[in-house]
Amino acid sequence: MTSHQLTAAMFSTPGMQQIFSSHQTVQCMLDFEAALSRAQAQEGIIPAEAVAAIIACCDAGKFDIDALTTDAAQAGNLAIPLVRQLTAMVAKNNKESARYVHWGATSQDVIDTGMILQLREAIDLIVTDLAVLADICAGLAKQHVHTVMIGRTWMQHALPVTLGMKVAGWLDAIMRHQERLSQLQQRVLVLQFGGAAGTLASLGNQGLTVASAIAHDLELALPALPWHAQRDRMAEVASVLGMLTGTLGKIARDIALHSQTEVAELAEPAAAGRGGSSTMPHKRNPVGCAATLTAATRVPALVATMLSGMVQEQERALGGWQAEWDTLPEIACLCAAALRHMTYVISGLQVDKEQMRANIDITRGLVMAESVSLALAEHIGREAAHQLLERACTLAVEKRQTLLQVLSAHADVTRYLSRAALEQCLDPLAYTGEAASFVERVLAAHMQRKM
């Protein structure tokens, strides 16, 4: 085992580790074998007594995982040694029944369906967690609909925004991911069953009936035909989780930037042993953001692996398929971890409104120039107002004065705008445009989604 174990708590979640554990991987494959035998008994293809014998052995706890691992390397896949162990186990109790194990199926049927069953759980888990994060964001956006802060573009102060609008932007993206996940579930959660070359030939004219019965048993949809070498479904899971991880990475980057010592507007929740530095007591490292940014650094390339792997040979592939086995679980784990981290961080996010307000003033009012210019334009025209403000800004920078100081001393301004009017123009909260409406629109969509 690689050092993945050591980082699992950072870059995975207990739920995902359980779903993609060796035990569960084997169990999902066995679930297919059990469903296969039930379906075939139902159709009279294998004797009823064989089913009981087979199902009794379809318990991952009874399997020798180390032997599976070793033999898989020789066989080229996990299914061959799994079926061999299963057959031997059934034979011990019931020699006759053993020959009906895995009847008519091929290795990829077991492995793919097993993976689909794991992905179903994994996606469910992400869908559930994502709904929680969406609710938290909705609450935060609502709470801070009027919390003004400076907007930053190109990492420079721009104009005021609100924290509510920023969070609403996160939520809006999250809702699109919810929609994508829902559409994906329709398309992806299907049975794989085709036999050696995808024709189900060994089942004579009962192939489709059996396939349909297995799908029903496993509560999966029945695809139009087997898809051994058509991997767009797997690539879609990867892509959508990749996009979600990207959004989570964006949120993490935002929070990390806002948490910088100089900025200090947001902070990850404090907790004992969390992000501390033994030698530097003043530090609190944004460890949730770091882990999420790690996921966002790693997942895009893993998605590319899945897309590269789509170019598969003929009926069953050499390399492209096998590349999925570790890559898809890795994507799911990293995505789930990022989701968990951001949920933790956002749910306990420390918001320093005073610091937000103070930071706006770093440029001594320059970020409010546009607001004054627009007010003044009503009196002296746009062109003149714009030029006046440009000169005032330059002056403020040169003299290290506030824009208010400069403008208050300017007759062309005071003639039209009283001190109070000027202060109103320079109030960032009064210059957040549609920010509140945007929040409202997103929250309305969120409410509608939940109904």
Place this chain on the structure above:
Amino acid sequence: MTSHQLTAAMFSTPGMQQIFSSHQTVQCMLDFEAALSRAQAQEGIIPAEAVAAIIACCDAGKFDIDALTTDAAQAGNLAIPLVRQLTAMVAKNNKESARYVHWGATSQDVIDTGMILQLREAIDLIVTDLAVLADICAGLAKQHVHTVMIGRTWMQHALPVTLGMKVAGWLDAIMRHQERLSQLQQRVLVLQFGGAAGTLASLGNQGLTVASAIAHDLELALPALPWHAQRDRMAEVASVLGMLTGTLGKIARDIALHSQTEVAELAEPAAAGRGGSSTMPHKRNPVGCAATLTAATRVPALVATMLSGMVQEQERALGGWQAEWDTLPEIACLCAAALRHMTYVISGLQVDKEQMRANIDITRGLVMAESVSLALAEHIGREAAHQLLERACTLAVEKRQTLLQVLSAHADVTRYLSRAALEQCLDPLAYTGEAASFVERVLAAHMQRKM
């Protein structure tokens, strides 16, 4: 300019080159500027006379592209010099109107909306082309529903399949891409309009109304809020085109493998100057497959770029956004080229049924062993039948005889199976299982899609 020009006919299409040409890129940006001014005049924000002056100049043909390029490098984006040129042009005719150019908008509003307008055309083009390819595949699948060929797994002969089923597999994947593209269009084709920090503050309380009017004018949906730093939409375009390219790459790999000199079952359409080799007259290089495989090699990484780029800073980003500019058009071009290549290749695909039939016999009937085994099992039981066939196969390999020869000489076989019955068992066409049903299911879905 890089040598892209030289490879454009291979790795792009005329349609895509037009859509993403410098001229069209500028024009789509100008379309936004025009719509912006119309919307603002409609809302009384800018004078009606300004609109005419501005619209008259919104013609890419009038712009100095070289100057745009040079200035963009200084400004950091295309919009700044574009707006400067536009303003200067308007000012020449109407100094007053010039100040209303680009009113309330930010660079990213223009660039993103312009890109969305280009993507709309690009996706339309791909949707149209994909429908053509789907029809061609449907026709081919139908025509070859009974064309038997050997199925190959791990690049080794497995059991018989049909060409119809193989093509139906391509079509099935294509239809999922059609569905994804359709869902994507709903989600992605939206206006970008937020002003300097995304609040539309400079438009006072008319921001949303103006946004709505622009969206209506450009026939784009109005998003819940601006999405300057939320790039999942762009990533989704990349991902879905990436998946489609993967499927096309899979088809190309199939055809290339079937076109090998030893296999010779399929061939790209012959044409003068196509794939020939001056020094080797016997060669016909599968150039359509090569170009498609090139696209499938290049696109996954470009998708990863788009996903990596999602981690954007605050209200507007530094690097992640800019990385989209050349990457998205490149993905669209490569995908469209692959689509065009495969459409050309499949529509004129040369199918050698005799060679397909002959190739099945390379193993002298061994690939039909399962079929005989199943027939024999009815008489002597599965276990015995399986063991008998295994021995027969070994014998056939050792003696370099056909399986028919070996079995015909075996009393335990001839006792139950007549020569005719044996030949029937060894007939690959009689052992294609549900292949025809699978084709039917896919064709039915295709028909339903078209209605």
Place this chain on the structure above:
Amino acid sequence: MTSHQLTAAMFSTPGMQQIFSSHQTVQCMLDFEAALSRAQAQEGIIPAEAVAAIIACCDAGKFDIDALTTDAAQAGNLAIPLVRQLTAMVAKNNKESARYVHWGATSQDVIDTGMILQLREAIDLIVTDLAVLADICAGLAKQHVHTVMIGRTWMQHALPVTLGMKVAGWLDAIMRHQERLSQLQQRVLVLQFGGAAGTLASLGNQGLTVASAIAHDLELALPALPWHAQRDRMAEVASVLGMLTGTLGKIARDIALHSQTEVAELAEPAAAGRGGSSTMPHKRNPVGCAATLTAATRVPALVATMLSGMVQEQERALGGWQAEWDTLPEIACLCAAALRHMTYVISGLQVDKEQMRANIDITRGLVMAESVSLALAEHIGREAAHQLLERACTLAVEKRQTLLQVLSAHADVTRYLSRAALEQCLDPLAYTGEAASFVERVLAAHMQRKM
């Protein structure tokens, strides 16, 4: 733990699993801590008695790995809980000494130096294995210096080559990788030691002396300065292993293509339980090639992750660094596995010379047209010879005759070339140009390398 365990025997090697095991990861970090305390005692910074107490605890076997994992997720890295456990362990025996644990070092010093120690072993292992593969290839190239086979370009028959030359091409690339690995070892195997911000400030004016002593102790080079946020060394390890994996993937693809049922020129070594198919006794799946192609599909993206991760913030990074932790070991494991697989496959490669010879004739001599044309040109001029051969080729295809048949019936040919001369021209072995010289050149370089 993810299902990586199940695939470890396929996509890793026992050696790599040992090197990157949780135990060894922890041990290498402890090796740094031990060396640190030794160096500081030597310089009189910490008391001599503390060293013994600390070193006694620097044994991974004594650590609670599960607690490390859990705490690492809170702390954001492994070093913090590791140092905490180490300190507690030392304190149990010697409270005084405990305060000297990790003195002056930062988490990244421990983690990076630990990783460098692991990479040193990993690269050594690959260097050793690669030398073995180089020898095997040299032997094979020599053995088959005159084994003629058809060369294939664009997956079509071209002109004859030799198996020896093909293998020499593999060897030539391998030798370049050996050179790269050797240059990389010089550049990469260095100490990381800089303290909290990279200045070693807490060690006063003894920082460099201590650093030098640690480096000497661990047999690592001392870099010019700490490199916490300069990750080109790690990216280089990834890149060079990535290139090596690419070459191994190329070899695997070659062998897989030559192993196709229709081609049947090469085969992986046969072994019980290896690549078999229970339902299809005639099949032998190239599982070594499949695993290697899997590695070659996965590694490029992982290299991209390492390159993306280089963009690190300031003195120590948020995400980019952490992304290395699992990615580098994964690359090393996949590369080592591919190397092991290809070594196994090539060392037991089954070569069917007769089939190679037979495949050349599939085009009935057309691939030898150039050879005849050149011989004839001496008599009738190039232009005329070329045209004659073109017509002859066309005729051979139309009549389904061999080129020899067509040419033997052509007076313009027989006038100048006797039947024997013609047969000589059509002998592929006589038309392999410099193939043997190329093999010789590569073998000479290989011999020189070994001296």
Place this chain on the structure above:
Amino acid sequence: MTSHQLTAAMFSTPGMQQIFSSHQTVQCMLDFEAALSRAQAQEGIIPAEAVAAIIACCDAGKFDIDALTTDAAQAGNLAIPLVRQLTAMVAKNNKESARYVHWGATSQDVIDTGMILQLREAIDLIVTDLAVLADICAGLAKQHVHTVMIGRTWMQHALPVTLGMKVAGWLDAIMRHQERLSQLQQRVLVLQFGGAAGTLASLGNQGLTVASAIAHDLELALPALPWHAQRDRMAEVASVLGMLTGTLGKIARDIALHSQTEVAELAEPAAAGRGGSSTMPHKRNPVGCAATLTAATRVPALVATMLSGMVQEQERALGGWQAEWDTLPEIACLCAAALRHMTYVISGLQVDKEQMRANIDITRGLVMAESVSLALAEHIGREAAHQLLERACTLAVEKRQTLLQVLSAHADVTRYLSRAALEQCLDPLAYTGEAASFVERVLAAHMQRKM
């Protein structure tokens, strides 16, 4: 043409655009053809008069680029139509000579050698530019060897560092890239010449002699054998440029972070039209950093494409090779652009030492706690000193006092440390450890490199 033209000034350089222009691409291919004919005339393979005729036409200016583009799409590569045009051109003047055009060579010989010639120029250009950047960094590191600033880890204030040390870290990485580039030039700049299947068969026993003569003519090394399907050389160019781009991205990220409005320690050089915002006069966007970060976002994936493409089929490949054509130039252009941008930015970097000094104080002295603790430890022991400082820090945060204020009021401190001693401890410049030595070491290595 795609919109690459519009972004070329941002994401490429004039030099690279020239090197990879259509014209130069064609010219480098023609340079191979000319050298080929010279070498063959020298060896008596083609008539001397043919050489003059051929060389006279080897002028890219005479070629129809549009026709090349169109025909390349049919032929599958550029060389076929290029040779066709060249042959036709020669034939116009000298029909006899025309048949000696491209004698014995294959398309890939021309294309690969042409690319190598382009890469030689591209690498030269990067090597030259990199030396300039190294010098600039050396100057800056020297100049700021004592410019103290806060070190930041995990994007949080840590301990003081110096700007000199930070820049020395950049320079140190740059020097490793210089070394890599130099080693790469030895390995990569070789001739490609193998004929149709790599054996040079059509040249009889003169193949190697001709190859040697061409290599000599083009001033390229002669490889041990042709490398049509062994692409590690090309992958290495990509990887090394990828690593360099990563380092440049790291520098850009540093500068962008230091340029944030709140931090304001560094700024890109100001210039008319550079990074300005029409609506926000206070803004100066770091456009050089943005372009460099864009390159660093895009290049890793392009490197992955090159590595993925290494898995090439047999003697000449289908897709993997073709994927290099646009990808390598793109990497070179992006890398060169990033290099140019960072050179511009660093050479005119605005350094605000006062702001650096002021930012250190944001935590009111907390970042200096370790320094005081070490001084106090000499008097009261480490443990006690550490605990005292921890309490002092907590108090400073609670009371919003400086650490100096808190400590000055503490009898246990003032007993041992005078006000002056305390101030000395709290002086960040006095606590930069080996920073100056590190700078010195790097500068010494730089001087040595230049000799």
